[in-house]
Amino acid sequence: MPQNISIVENILNANDRLAEENFARIEAAGVFSINIIASPGAGKTSLIEKTLPLLKGKLRVAAVDGDIATSIDTDRAAAAGAAAAVQINTGGDCHLDAVMLRGALDQLDLTQFDLLIVENVGNLVCPANFKLGTHKTVLVASVPEGDDKPYKYPGTYRGVDALVVNKIDLLPYVDFRMEYFTQGVQVLNPNVTTFPLSCRTGEGLEAWVEWLIEHSKK
Ligand code: MG
Numbered sequence: 001m002p003q004n005i006s007i008v009e010n011i012l013n014a015n016d017r018l019a020e021e022n023f024a025r026i027e028a029a030g031v032f033s034i035n036i037i038a039s040p041g042a043g044k045t046s047l048i049e050k051t052l053p054l055l056k057g058k059l060r061v062a063a064v065d066g067d068i069a070t071s072i073d074t075d076r077a078a079a080a081g082a083a084a085a086v087q088i089n090t091g092g093d094c095h096l097d098a099v100m101l102r103g104a105l106d107q108l109d110l111t112q113f114d115l116l117i118v119e120n121v122g123n124l125v126c127p128a129n130f131k132l133g134t135h136k137t138v139l140v141a142s143v144p145e146g147d148d149k150p151y152k153y154p155g156t157y158r159g160v161d162a163l164v165v166n167k168i169d170l171l172p173y174v175d176f177r178m179e180y181f182t183q184g185v186q187v188l189n190p191n192v193t194t195f196p197l198s199c200r201t202g203e204g205l206e207a208w209v210e211w212l213i214e215h216s217k218k
């Protein structure tokens with residue numbers, strides 16, 4: 001057992017070193033970067049799809065999509081107006097790591113962009129453990145998932161810089177106590193920037209887009 005633990009630690013340390021290299025590269029190119037994590041179906045791709053048209057003419061955006069097998073999400077990002085969209089097929093892995101992002105960065109001329117959006121694999125557990133080297137980690141929660149998620153996935157909620165609460169248009173139809181959810185988040189991550197919104201109706205998207213623009217223009 002102790003040996004297994006040290007192997008895992010070594011993997012994470014190696015990943016962190018590569019993540020630092022990625023960060024230096026992104027930073028040198030003057031690009032603001034986010035790593036979007038969420039459970040499957042929370043709306044990562046929908047968020048990207050709704051955000052890109054609102055950034056048109058304001059920011060040049062590169063999208064990197066991690067997916068276990070398909071390029072569906074990358075195709076959607078490209079169709080929504082990403083100036084470049086790079087697909088990472090993880091070949092079954094349930095998260096992106098810094099090596100995978102490095103491979104994607106190799107395919108981009110970073111100096112051509114203001115914002116790099118990385119869509120992680122849909123999974124609430126391990127993406128939080130693998131730094132990629134982006135400036136911010138954004139967690140997308142969604143109303144139908146339930147209001148207990150901060151309590152069940154404290155490690156994930158604790159480590160993120162921004163929290164999008166998607167599908168607020170469904171609040172009248174599901175048992176989601178916003179107060180209970182918010183209390184859970186507060187305990188773990190009191191300073192997290194939160195954006196309640198609906199990708200379907202567009203409500204709340206403006207504040208999210210403003211946040212991206214603000215951080216992208218240094
Ligand atoms: Mg997706």
Ligand code: ZN
Nearest residue numbers: 093094095126
């Ligand atoms: Zn994983």
